[in-house]
Amino acid sequence: MSSEFASRMEGTLMVKQELLYLMPKVEALIFDIDGVLVDASESYRLAVCEAVRFFVERELGWVVDASPLTPDEVDMFKRAGGFNNDWDLTQAAALFLLFKSLKHGVKRVSSLKRLRPSLEEFLAEVSAEGGGLSSAEKIVVDNLELRQRRDLARLWKRRLLVQLAQEFYAGRKWCPRLFGFEPQYVDIDAGFLERERSLIDLSLLPMGMKFGILTGRAKRETVLALERLGLLSVIPEDFWVTDDDPIRKPDPKALSVLMDKMGAMSAIYVGDTVDDLKMVNDYKANARPHDPTVWVCMTLTGPNGEKNRTFFLEQGADIIATDVNALLGYLKRVRERSREIGNGRGKSWMQEHAR
Numbered sequence: 001m002s003s004e005f006a007s008r009m010e011g012t013l014m015v016k017q018e019l020l021y022l023m024p025k026v027e028a029l030i031f032d033i034d035g036v037l038v039d040a041s042e043s044y045r046l047a048v049c050e051a052v053r054f055f056v057e058r059e060l061g062w063v064v065d066a067s068p069l070t071p072d073e074v075d076m077f078k079r080a081g082g083f084n085n086d087w088d089l090t091q092a093a094a095l096f097l098l099f100k101s102l103k104h105g106v107k108r109v110s111s112l113k114r115l116r117p118s119l120e121e122f123l124a125e126v127s128a129e130g131g132g133l134s135s136a137e138k139i140v141v142d143n144l145e146l147r148q149r150r151d152l153a154r155l156w157k158r159r160l161l162v163q164l165a166q167e168f169y170a171g172r173k174w175c176p177r178l179f180g181f182e183p184q185y186v187d188i189d190a191g192f193l194e195r196e197r198s199l200i201d202l203s204l205l206p207m208g209m210k211f212g213i214l215t216g217r218a219k220r221e222t223v224l225a226l227e228r229l230g231l232l233s234v235i236p237e238d239f240w241v242t243d244d245d246p247i248r249k250p251d252p253k254a255l256s257v258l259m260d261k262m263g264a265m266s267a268i269y270v271g272d273t274v275d276d277l278k279m280v281n282d283y284k285a286n287a288r289p290h291d292p293t294v295w296v297c298m299t300l301t302g303p304n305g306e307k308n309r310t311f312f313l314e315q316g317a318d319i320i321a322t323d324v325n326a327l328l329g330y331l332k333r334v335r336e337r338s339r340e341i342g343n344g345r346g347k348s349w350m351q352e353h354a355r
Contacts (some may be wrong), residue, residue, distance in 0.1 A: 012326040015319050019295065023331065024338035026295075028210040028267035030258060031235075032249075033217055033225050035272035035302030036324050042195035044086045045071040047169035050192075052093050054164050054185065056109065060155065062101075066110040069093045073119055075303035080123040082132025084216040084250055084275045085243065090165040091158050092136045096122055098156055099140040102148045131275075169193055178220045198229050199301055204328035205234070206335050210262050212239040214254055214269065219244045250275040252283035259292040266293045270324055272302025277315050295319065297327050 015023065034040040049069045057064040074089065083089040096119065100112050117125075122139070129135035141149060167175060167183040171191025175183050205211070213235055215222055219242045226232040241248060241258045248254055259267060269280050280296035287293075297319035298312040312320055321327045 012322040013319065013330050014313075014321075015330075019318055022266075024334045026209070026266050026268055026331070028212060028259075028262050028264035029206075029328075029331075030212040030214050030255075030262075030267050030269045030294075031324070032269075032271045032273075032276055033213065033215040033222065036270050036299055037198070037200050037229055037231070038225055039197045039199055039301065041071065043169060043192040045074045046195075047165050047192045048074055048086055048090045048093065050168045050186075051090050051161060051164035052097070054168075055094055055157075055161055056097060058185075059157065059160065060098075060107070063108040063110075065108060066113055068097055068109050076119060076123055078273050078275075078303045080127040080131055081274050081278065082126070082130065082135065082250075084273070086216075087162040087165055088133040090161050091156075092126075092133050094161050095133075095136055095140055095152075095156055098152055099144070102144060102151055167191070174224070178218075178224065193224075196225075196228070199324055200229065200231075201325045201328070202230055202234075204325055204332055206328065206332040208335065209331070210239065210264055211235045212241075212258050212262050212267070214241045214249055214258055216243050216249050218242055250279040252279050252286060255279065255283045255294055256291070259294065264292060266295075268295050268297050268319065268327070270297045270299060270321075270327060272299045274311075274315070277312060277317055281316055297321055299323055299327075 031037055034044060049067070049071060052069040053064060053067070056062045056068050073093070077083045077089050077092060083092065097109075097112060099122075100115055100117070101107055104112070104115050106112050106115065122136075125139050126132075126135045129138060140152070144152060163181075164185055166179050167186035168188070169191050170178045170183075170193055171186070171188045172183055173190040174193060175181060175191070211231075211234060213222060213226070217225065219240070222240060222242045223232065226235060239258070239262050241254045241261075243249070245254070245257075247257055255269065259265075269276065271277065271280070277296055277298055280294055283294055295318040298308070298317040299321050300306050300308060301323045302308070306322075309320060319327065
């Protein structure tokens with residue numbers, strides 16, 4: 001363990017030493033939703049995988065004798081950066097498969113997966129270009145001949161891919177409410193969103209703090225998620241930034257916008273992916289002396305789980321928690337203790353509990 005970190009709660013929480021004194025004084029908590037408040041491993045990831053499978057099998061007519069995209073490969077896109085939006089990820093995954101098919105003239109999935117570039121190689125280039133769908137598209141276009149580019153433009157049906165992913169996610173039950181249309185291609189009732197489960201223990205929410213949401217979900221998806229979590233009345237809509245806002249995640253300016261809305265001068269952003277960590281680090285790098293302070297807590301409940309601990313440490317996370325409840329429980333206790341012992345005793349509390 002790095003010497004600058006202090007371990008808390010039997011290893012469930014790691015906090016930078018210099019933050020221990022400040023933790024009871026933090027004014028606000030800002031949450032991501034997927035991977036932090038909600039386990040979406042059985043919803044969005046599966047919806048993306050099924051959409052890509054449906055597309056290459058039904059729309060392109062390929063031989064699907066292997067999984068075109070697996071949940072682990074979805075996580076690889078997330079780690080590459082820039083794929084906070086799952087609909088962008090769906091398009092990028094199909095783009096990669098089309099790229100290989102056009103390069104090699106192969107339409108059998110098992111054969112395509114053995115050919116280069118591997119997904120690891122492709123995503124390494126995407127990450128080096130800055131990550132995200134636009135970088136993936138640039139790499140693909142730059143490596144195709146003119147005729148192949150024309151074929152790509154004809155075959156890569158981006159709107160259809162997004163709609164397929166949305167239909168798998170929401171099903172007949174939720175598509176009209178979330179996306180404003182009735183499913184056309186996917187004949188399932190409730191969709192994968194019904195598999196989502198809550199990761200947060202509401203009884204651990206610290207009293208006297210402001211709570212906000214900064215998520216890659218659209219507003220309608222955010223409303224439904226918070227409703228299902230029991231948080232809709234706890235976190236006011238004025239304290240949300242969603243994918244429908246003009247400035248949105250992972251733009252660090254979204255944090256500035258939200259901090260201004262919340263009227264807070266200090267906050268912890270709770271995220272789970274490399275985009276979350278980069279967003280807060282970029283915010284810090286560009287913050288002016290009188291701007292609000294934002295620290296980042298990275299949970300290990302998102303893509304790649306516990307394996308991300310070392311990576312998050314290396315990339316400058318302020319706090320690492322096994323899950324959101326480890327952070328909430330810690331904050332609740334230190335704030336209660338701070339009230340009990342009165343002002344000016346925070347340093348003594350820190351010394352008492354530091355190892």
